[in-house]
Amino acid sequence: MGCVKCRGFDSFDMNHSSYPDDSSRARAALALNQVITQGQTLDAIWQEWPPGRDSTFAREIVYGSLRYLPRLNLLLSVLASERPSPLLECLCISALYQLLYLRVPTHATVHENVAAAKVLGMVRAAPMVNAILRRTIRERDSLIQTLEASEVGRYAYPQWWIDEVKSDWPQEWESLLVAGNTRAPMTLRINLDRITRDTYQSELAAAGFPAQLGSLASTAIRLDRPCATDRLPGFTTGWVSVQDEAAQLAAPFLDPQPGMRVLDACSAPGGKTAHLLEYTRGNIYLDVVDKDPERLERVRSTIKRIGYGTVRLISADATHPEDFFTGECYDRILIDAPCSGSGVVRRHPDIKVTRTRAGVERAQKLQAQLLETIWPLLGISGRLLYVTCSIFERENDQVIGGFMARHPDAVCERFPSNPLTETKFGVACQTGRGDCDGFYFARLRKSG
Numbered sequence: 001m002g003c004v005k006c007r008g009f010d011s012f013d014m015n016h017s018s019y020p021d022d023s024s025r026a027r028a029a030l031a032l033n034q035v036i037t038q039g040q041t042l043d044a045i046w047q048e049w050p051p052g053r054d055s056t057f058a059r060e061i062v063y064g065s066l067r068y069l070p071r072l073n074l075l076l077s078v079l080a081s082e083r084p085s086p087l088l089e090c091l092c093i094s095a096l097y098q099l100l101y102l103r104v105p106t107h108a109t110v111h112e113n114v115a116a117a118k119v120l121g122m123v124r125a126a127p128m129v130n131a132i133l134r135r136t137i138r139e140r141d142s143l144i145q146t147l148e149a150s151e152v153g154r155y156a157y158p159q160w161w162i163d164e165v166k167s168d169w170p171q172e173w174e175s176l177l178v179a180g181n182t183r184a185p186m187t188l189r190i191n192l193d194r195i196t197r198d199t200y201q202s203e204l205a206a207a208g209f210p211a212q213l214g215s216l217a218s219t220a221i222r223l224d225r226p227c228a229t230d231r232l233p234g235f236t237t238g239w240v241s242v243q244d245e246a247a248q249l250a251a252p253f254l255d256p257q258p259g260m261r262v263l264d265a266c267s268a269p270g271g272k273t274a275h276l277l278e279y280t281r282g283n284i285y286l287d288v289v290d291k292d293p294e295r296l297e298r299v300r301s302t303i304k305r306i307g308y309g310t311v312r313l314i315s316a317d318a319t320h321p322e323d324f325f326t327g328e329c330y331d332r333i334l335i336d337a338p339c340s341g342s343g344v345v346r347r348h349p350d351i352k353v354t355r356t357r358a359g360v361e362r363a364q365k366l367q368a369q370l371l372e373t374i375w376p377l378l379g380i381s382g383r384l385l386y387v388t389c390s391i392f393e394r395e396n397d398q399v400i401g402g403f404m405a406r407h408p409d410a411v412c413e414r415f416p417s418n419p420l421t422e423t424k425f426g427v428a429c430q431t432g433r434g435d436c437d438g439f440y441f442a443r444l445r446k447s448g
């Protein structure tokens with residue numbers, strides 16, 4: 001699409017001699033099909049993919065196709081007289097993505113995707129793929145005009161999502177939608193117990209990884225270009241972890257002090273757990289709960305890597321505290337609630353497919369239930385931090401507002417002199433702010 005209108009233009013650029021072959025296109029179409037028709041997450045799919053250049057290109061196609069899926073779907077419905085089979089549809093969508101968003105010559109894109117149709121056993125569909133792509137090349141400008149006429153075509157989100165953001169953020173909705181379609185940076189959290197941020201920045205520069213200091217969190221460094229974690233100085237010995245900068249605000253907002261009893265109620269994969277330990281140099285009694293035992297194993301390995309030991313890991317449903325609560329109240333509780341993830345859509349574009357408005361409403365109920373059942377575990381004067389990586393008010397202020405109305409012993413603590421956007425009960429980091437993901441934080445104190 002013309003560059004000006006093409007929000008978040010992707011820049012996978014290749015020289016002519018090194019195009020990945022048609023099998024990477026076929027692989028991308030298969031992965032897209034797994035997400036769209038089987039509801040699999042990208043994280044699960046990547047785990048099964050071998051490393052390598054063709055995988056990188058295929059991954060790029062899958063990410064981009066999902067990022068612009070609502071728009072590309074609309075385009076396909078204009079181009080195809082009848083809806084193709086699911087796999088063929090995924091091949092067409094991903095081919096349209098390559099054609100419109102990647103800097104690969106159009107003739108190669110047509111040729112390789114027609115070949116990919118054959119690789120996928122859809123020989124008879126190859127002429128249709130060819131016709132769709134050639135028409136897109138010929139009628140590009142008028143097709144773009146058609147797409148721009150609708151909100152789904154312009155912003156590339158489901159209409160319910162656009163409506164939600166418009167109603168929650170009447171001023172900022174457009175910039176929030178646009179930010180959600182950009183590429184997220186790779187941001188690191190420095191363990192200040194091991195090394196200073198300035199020293200680590202110098203270590204990174206010496207290792208050939210230029211990086212910038214974050215402006216919101218004192219622990220954050222943003223790499224100019226992403227790299228494999230095993231190439232980061234001190235990664236294996238816990239100097240540094242990968243974490244979005246807004247997520248790095250949770251530990252200082254909760255502000256646990258040495259010797260306190262702390263509960264991390266929805267902990268996996270353990271980014272904030274690790275930060276709580278770093279923040280207190282491991283000097284807290286930390287109970288770490290998650291419902292998903294496999295994900296809890298990731299918390300275990302992170303804690304092992306960063307090297308702090310005073311943790312009780314519990315695989316349990318936090319809405320059933322009788323399964324893990326010993327009777328001794330906590331001084332600090334973190335509820336990093338399961339949510340729509342609407343604030344992290346730039347990292348997980350598959351959620352444009354896997355989330356629905358009904359799903360957001362279900363998440364909202366679970367969030368309220370988590371607060372309700374965990375609140376009695378907090379001691380008098382204790383503090384609870386509620387966090388979501390969502391920009392939907394339904395999962396944020398509405399949940400906290402409902403809870404406050406039912407609990408006169410809950411006092412809402414404001415966040416003085418912080419750079420985020422104040423909401424009725426908490427603060428929000430709007431997606432893209434300081435190149436961060438979208439987050440929400442609310443802090444409750446238990447009165448006596």
Ligand SMILES: C[S@@+](CC[C@H](N)C(=O)[O-])C[C@H]1O[C@@H](n2cnc3c(N)ncnc32)[C@H](O)[C@@H]1O
Nearest residue numbers: 266267268269270271272290291292317318336
């Ligand atoms: C947003 S993620 C937490 C991210 C984590 N705090 C971090 O910083 O890496 C939400 C987690 O809540 C867990 N979860 C969902 N429902 C739960 C429940 N009823 N009890 C405990 N954990 C639950 C999920 O398995 C998921 O790992």
